[in-house]
Amino acid sequence: MGIDVSIKRMLQVTITLSLLALIILAWVSNSQQSFIHESILNEEKQVNTVFALKDTRYYVVQIQQFLTDVGATKSDEAKSEAYESLNAALTNLDKLSKLSPEYSVQAQGIKQQVQDLYVSGENMADAYLNEGTEAGNLLMKGEGGFDDASLTLATNLDELAQELDHKFSLAVKETLNATDNATTVQLWGSLAIGLFILVILSILYRNILTPLTALDTSMRNVASGSKDLTVSLDDSGQSEIAEVAGSFNLFVRNIRTLITDFSSDTQQLGTASVQLKASSSETLEGMQRLQGETEQVATAMNQMQATVIEVANNAELAAQAAKGSDTQALQGDKIVQQTITSIEQLSNGVEQAANALQQLQDNADNIGSILDVIRSISEQTNLLALNAAIEAARAGEHGRGFAVVADEVRTLSKRTQDSTNQIQQMIGQLQKGVQDAVTVMDSSRQQAVQSTEQAAKAGEALSSITQSVALIANMATQIATAAEEQTAVSEEINRNIVNISDEARLTVTNADQSHVASVQMNDLSQQLSEQVGQFKVS
Template sequence: MSFRRGRIMTLPDIRWTIRRKLIVLVGTLFILTVGSNLYYRVQVATSNAAINNQERTLTLLSTVRRAASAFDDMRYWYADLANSLSTEAEEAATTAAQRLDKELEQLADIAPRRVAKIRKHVTALQEQALEALDNYVMDDRGAGNAAMDKVRAKVAAVASILSAMVEELEQQASRARAVVAQRSRATLVVSLPILITTGILTLVMGVMMLRTVVTPIGRMTQVMSQLADGDTTLEIPGVDRRDEIGQMAGAVQIFKNNAIERQRLAERERQEVAEREARARRIAETSARFERDTRELMHQVAEGASDMRTQAVAMSASAQQSCGQAATVANRASEAAAHVQAVARATENIASSIHEIVRQASQSSEIARNAVAQASDTNRTMQKLAEVAERIGEIVGLINDIAEQTNLLALNATIEAARAGEAGKGFAVVANEVKGLAEQTSKATDEIRQQITEIREVTQSAVAAIGKIGDVIGEINDISSTISGSMEQQQHATDEILDSAQLAASGTEDVTRNIQDVRAAAEDTNAVSGRVCEAAEALSRQADAMQARIGAFLKEIRSA
């Protein structure tokens, strides 16, 4: 079978080594991967910077909006204070001013001049608002209105500054958002060609490696398999290549030449072996006839000696086994007698222990019955306690309903007193007192209800636990009764065992005396069988020696 190199392998394919091809492939993929990663890192870093800038801008925008909200609250409450002269409006205005100052502290680093102007206007606004308040208190409406006009001018100035800051920050946030979107689009536009280029290069290089490396190696593997099967007529492809595949083809060519030489040497060796086998067959035929004659004679002698030795060994083994068994039986009989005596003594001890256990089991059963009765009484008491707690909870609920109704009546009375004007002020005070007492009563009943609920839950848990305790004690009582009955039966069985052990002790003594006679007879039989076995072994050794000498003689003939 021959292989022709196709046109797919050009001159550079043959001259380039596999190592160089792999270096080019891996290097190209490495450059593409590193380049694309560097580009992505630059884009991500730029996008992160734009996102961080956008987050800072949005944070500042949120701060400015909170400052504007605080300023609007302060302006509203100062205007309300000028109209109502109430303490609540003054406190709300002060709180709003504090909120505004807190937000301005966060903006002082990025816009110090504007923050300074806002604080200056706010300080003047507060002073003029208080001045207007004093004029209104002194009933000087003209001066108060003039001061409020100045306050409105300051309000307009501060609102203008805050509006300008909000507009600028919104524009900055819009620009940052546009930068982030532009970077994202640029990354998508560039990443797609990079991905396509990388895929195409990978596919092209993979096809090149498949056609210039994998396919030739597959052909070389096929040739090596056929060469291993013994086909030395095929041609080795790729011998003229200058890469690793060419080196592999050269090595396979050497294997082919060695295989041809091995076949030639094997053929010559087969001829020499055939000649030696023919000569050996002639010698074997002559020695086989002599071996058959001598083997038949020696076989008869060996059979007689073997039968004698077998019978002697069997008799000796039987005698030894009888002797050993007799000794074992004697020892076991002695041990059995001792054990039976020990069993009798142990049985007496067990009988006395069982009497004591029966007494204690009866006492435990009586204690368990008393405990069951006590647990039942305690369970009934806890159930009564739970019922009392339930009734108390119902009474507390009724008190709470009365308190709520009283609170509602007090609220109606307060409304009616307010409608009555000056004449109802005294009644309003009483109604407020009644309302306060109703609210205190409602709170107290809520606390009592919670305590009653906890008492009820604890009582129910205690009832359940006591019930379980009673069940466990009842089970203990049943087990104690069962143990007591079992121990009484065990007592009767132990008495019977004691009588049987005493009878067995007397019987084992008779067995020990009889087995000693059997042991003496077995020892005499063993001595006679030993002498017979020695004679049979001597005859067998002589037959084996003769067989060995004949075998050596035949071996010398076959090797000649």
């Protein structure tokens, strides 16, 4: 039983797990390589440490050799070479301490012994040079002398060399073990990954190739085998194979439905061929009747053609009349536009006159105010003249002339008051007249505005009439054109009817041929039914 998982998901899981296994193997290999690298570095350090110790032993022997040669040659030239060997030995001991800090204490001890050996050998060489051979031999072979120091130093160097050799052997063994372990891990990891990939490939084979083989077999059977359209594949599950199987089942169902419908259609085709044979005979009779009727239609078309010509003439006259009305309407529209312009000018003049009358009324009001001032002054003058007359009467004979003047002033004041009253009455009448004129002008202005609006409406109405007349003229022209076209069409129809009569004769011949074709079609429908019957649909 296959796993109900999509191929895409299976491939994703396979790739993910394979990558994860490779990553783990790479990580393990990297860890092993890091350990091997550390082991190799440790081994190299041990090698360098051993070489540093060997170089130290070499330079110690050189010190012994050069200082001993002084006694034999009785020359101090070898002392400088011994000193250089001393420095080289000390340098290698410092290198040993740096490479292997765990041996730094032993290295420092040996370093001190080398320095002591050099001092002892230098004293021995000086004894050989200055005191003779016996003195030199005494310092060399005596207790605690140069030979004892050399022996002790050699022993310590041998012990340290043995330790370093043992540690070097361990480092080499550790490196070999790490290499073997890394090789083993990589080998087993590669085998595990290979086994995992084989398992995944077997699962993919079982879940992909097996259903595909079944699908291929079913398609071949439908195409060239038993032609069984009732076959159905297992489309359960969520894999792409299940989706393809479902699509194949749907395709087979559609083909089965198509074949079923096609079989039914072939049966209907056979029935239709029989009916066609019968109807071909009826067609022959109908075409003979059609020939007689077409002759009658030709006569009617001639009468209709004469009627259409008369309609075309009347439509042409109507179009000319409509064009005349259109011209008059355009002239009327121009006159209305001129009237609107004149009324607007009149309205503007009335507006200006109303403004002038309003200004006149304002001036009359100002004059009334001035008259009030004059009246007030006249009353005060009259009062002053009266007071002056009283004072003149009190003055007696001396105030007579002043009294005369005061009387004249009072007389003038009275006349001024009378004139002021008359002017006030005239101003009041003038204001009333101006107010009436303003009222009349305002009414005239409103009437002018209304007249302008009425004239504009009349203009719009004339424009509509103009458009309507133009439309009527256009329609009349179109009617005339259509009538002319209809005349041509009627002539064409008349010719076509003659052609139809000729075609009717040919149709009689074709009806016989259709009868033969219907027989052949019936035979073909039977053959088609036999071919469709080869497919199994139920």
